[in-house]
Amino acid sequence: MADAGANAENGALARGALSRADLIRDKAYIDGKWLEADGGASIDVDDPFTGEIIGRAPSVSEDQAKAAISSAEKAFPGWAKELTRHRGAILRRWFELVMDHQEDLARLITLENGKPLKEARAEVAYGAGFIEFYADEAGRIFGETIPSPVEGRRLLLEPEPIGVCAAITPWNFPLAMLTRKAAPALAAGCTMVAKPASQTPLSAYALAVLAEEAGLPPGVLNVVTGKAGMIGGLLTASSAVRKISFTGSTEIGAKLMEASAPSIKRLSLELGGNAPLLIFDDADLETAVETALVAKFRNSGQSCIAANRIYAQKGIYEKFLAAFAARVDGLVLGDGFDEKSDIGPLIDEPGVAKVREHLDEAVEGGAKVLAGAGASDGRLMPPTLLRDVAPDALLTREETFGPLAGVIPFETAEDGVRLANDTPFGLAAYLCSEDPATIARVGRAIESGMVGINTGLISTAVVPFGGVKMSGLGREGSSHGLMEYLNLKYLCHAGL
Numbered sequence: 001m002a003d004a005g006a007n008a009e010n011g012a013l014a015r016g017a018l019s020r021a022d023l024i025r026d027k028a029y030i031d032g033k034w035l036e037a038d039g040g041a042s043i044d045v046d047d048p049f050t051g052e053i054i055g056r057a058p059s060v061s062e063d064q065a066k067a068a069i070s071s072a073e074k075a076f077p078g079w080a081k082e083l084t085r086h087r088g089a090i091l092r093r094w095f096e097l098v099m100d101h102q103e104d105l106a107r108l109i110t111l112e113n114g115k116p117l118k119e120a121r122a123e124v125a126y127g128a129g130f131i132e133f134y135a136d137e138a139g140r141i142f143g144e145t146i147p148s149p150v151e152g153r154r155l156l157l158e159p160e161p162i163g164v165c166a167a168i169t170p171w172n173f174p175l176a177m178l179t180r181k182a183a184p185a186l187a188a189g190c191t192m193v194a195k196p197a198s199q200t201p202l203s204a205y206a207l208a209v210l211a212e213e214a215g216l217p218p219g220v221l222n223v224v225t226g227k228a229g230m231i232g233g234l235l236t237a238s239s240a241v242r243k244i245s246f247t248g249s250t251e252i253g254a255k256l257m258e259a260s261a262p263s264i265k266r267l268s269l270e271l272g273g274n275a276p277l278l279i280f281d282d283a284d285l286e287t288a289v290e291t292a293l294v295a296k297f298r299n300s301g302q303s304c305i306a307a308n309r310i311y312a313q314k315g316i317y318e319k320f321l322a323a324f325a326a327r328v329d330g331l332v333l334g335d336g337f338d339e340k341s342d343i344g345p346l347i348d349e350p351g352v353a354k355v356r357e358h359l360d361e362a363v364e365g366g367a368k369v370l371a372g373a374g375a376s377d378g379r380l381m382p383p384t385l386l387r388d389v390a391p392d393a394l395l396t397r398e399e400t401f402g403p404l405a406g407v408i409p410f411e412t413a414e415d416g417v418r419l420a421n422d423t424p425f426g427l428a429a430y431l432c433s434e435d436p437a438t439i440a441r442v443g444r445a446i447e448s449g450m451v452g453i454n455t456g457l458i459s460t461a462v463v464p465f466g467g468v469k470m471s472g473l474g475r476e477g478s479s480h481g482l483m484e485y486l487n488l489k490y491l492c493h494a495g496l
C-alpha cells in the first residue's frame with residue numbers, strides 16, 4: 001500500500017479535500033432532483049493511491065433508471081424548441097463554472113482516478129473546451145436549400161435533434177469523456193441520461209451540480225450510477241432512447257451495438273485502440289522522444305490513444321532508445337496529489353496485473369529492460385521501457401493500458417506501415433519524420449482515424465475524434481461531432 005501520509009498537504013487544502021465540498025455528491029441526479037438510491041444501495045469509490053474509500057455513489061434501482069429515461073423524454077420537446085442562443089448561453093455559463101472550479105474538479109479527478117494533478121487540470125480544461133466549443137456551435141445549426149431539378153419545388157433540409165441520448169463513459173477521463181458527449185447533445189437540442197463508470201462517478205456528478213447552477217432545466221441532463229448491465233439494458237431496450245454514445249472496451253461496445261439493433265438506435269462507439277508510433281531515420285531525435293513520452297505515458301498509459309507499439313527504424317533505433325531511456329528513467333512515480341508526480345497509480349489491481357503480464361511475456365520472448373520494471377507498490381507501476389520486443393509480443397496485440405513502452409526495430413517505410421496496420425484496431429497512430437514525402441505517404445497509408453505527426457498530443461475539442469476498423473463508429477468533437485446528434489429532415493415543398 002502506498003503511503004498517503006507523505007503527501008498530507010497540498011497548498012491550503014488537505015490531500016483530497018475540495019474548497020467546495022458540495023461538489024461531491026452521493027445522490028443520483030434525475031429530473032433536476034438529487035435522489036438517494038432506492039433502499040440506500042451504493043457503490044464504493046476508492047482512491048487508487050491509498051486504496052481508501054473516498055466516496056459513495058448511489059446504485060440506482062430499475063425504477064430510478066427508468067425514471068431518468070422518462071425525465072429526459074419529458075424534457076425533450078421543450079429543450080428541442082428552445083432558442084439556440086438560449087441553449088448556447090446556458091452551455092457558456094456551464095463552461096465558465098467548470099473553469100471557475102478547475103482546481104476543485106482537478107482534485108476530484110485525481111482523487112477518484114489517481115492521475116497527477118497537472119494532468120487532471122489539463123483534463124478539466126480539455127473537457128471544458130467541448131462545452132465552450134458547442135456553446136458557440138449551438139447557434140450555427142443551419143439548414144440548407146437545394147436547387148430543385150424540376151420547376152415549382154423548394155427542397156429544404158432542416159436539422160432536428162434526434163431525441164433522448166444516453167452517454168456511457170469510462171474511468172480514464174471521467175470529466176472530459178462526459179462533456180465530449182453531453183455538450184454536443186445539449187447544443188443540438190437533445191436530452192441525455194449519463195451513466196459514468198462505477199470507479200469514477202464523482203466527477204460526473206460534480207459536472208451535473210455545475211450544469212444545474214448554469215441553469216440547465218430539469219430532465220435535460222440526468223446522471224445515474226449503479227449496475228452497468230441493468231442500466232445499459234434499460235437504455236438499449238428503451239424505444240425513447242434514440243442514440244447511445246459509448247466510450248470503453250470493444251467488448252462492451254459490441255454488446256451495446258447488438259442490444260441496440262432491435263430499436264435501430266444511432267451509435268457512437270469509441271472503443272479500444274492499439275496505436276502505433278513509427279519513428280523514421282530522418283526524425284528529429286528530441287521530437288521523437290517527446291512524442292513517445294507523451295503518446296505513451298499520458299495518463300500513465302491508460303488511454304485508448306496511447307502509443308501501444310513503438311517502432312523505430314534501424315538507423316535511429318539505438319540513438320532513440322538511449323535518449324528515450326534517459327527520459328523514462330526521469331519520470332517521477334507517485335501520488336497524484338504530489339505536484340512532482342508524472343505517473344500516478346493505475347486505476348485498479350487488474351490494471352496492474354495486465355501490465356505485468358505484458359511485461360513478463362515480452363521479457364520471456366527476448367525483450368530487454370532499459371528502464372523501470374521494478375516491483376509495483378500498491379497500484380503504482382514503475383514506468384518501464386523494453387527494447388528488442390518481438391513483433392508479435394502480447395503488448396503489440398492487446399491494449400496494455402499502462403506505463404509500459406516496448407520498442408521494435410523496422411527496416412523500410414513499407415515494413416513500418418505493414419507493422420502499424422497489422423491490427424484489427426485503428427483509432428490513433430503517430431509518426432515522426434522530417435521528410436514531407438514520408439509524412440504525406442505514411443500519414444495516408446496508416447489505417448487509423450487520427451494521426452499525430454511529430455506530436456503525441458492530438459486531442460482538442462475542435463477536431464473530430466474517432467476511429468476506423470474495430471475502434472468504433474462516429475466522431476466526437478468539432479462540427480462533425482454535432483451532426484451525430486442531429487437528423488437531417490428533407491422537406492419537399494411542391495406547388496410553388
Ligand SMILES: NC(=O)C1=CN([C@@H]2O[C@H](COP(=O)(O)OP(=O)(O)OC[C@H]3O[C@@H](n4cnc5c(N)ncnc54)[C@H](OP(=O)(O)O)[C@@H]3O)[C@@H](O)[C@H]2O)C=CC1
Binds near residue numbers: 169170195232252
Ligand atoms: N476506449 C477507451 O477509452 C477505454 C478503453 N478501455 C479498455 O477496456 C478495458 C476494460 O476497462 P473497463 O473499465 O472494464 O471498460 P468497460 O467497457 O467495461 O467500461 C466502460 C463503461 O461501460 C460500462 N459498462 C460495463 N458493462 C456494461 C454493460 N453491460 N452495459 C452498459 N454499460 C456497461 C462501465 O460501467 P461500470 O464502470 O459500472 O462497469 C463503464 O461506464 C481497459 O483495460 C481498456 O483496455 C477502458 C476504458 C476506456
Ligand SMILES: O=C(O)CCCC(=O)O
Binds near residue numbers: 172302303
Ligand atoms: O478514450 C480515451 O481513452 C480517452 C481519450 C483521451 C483523449 O481524448 O485524448
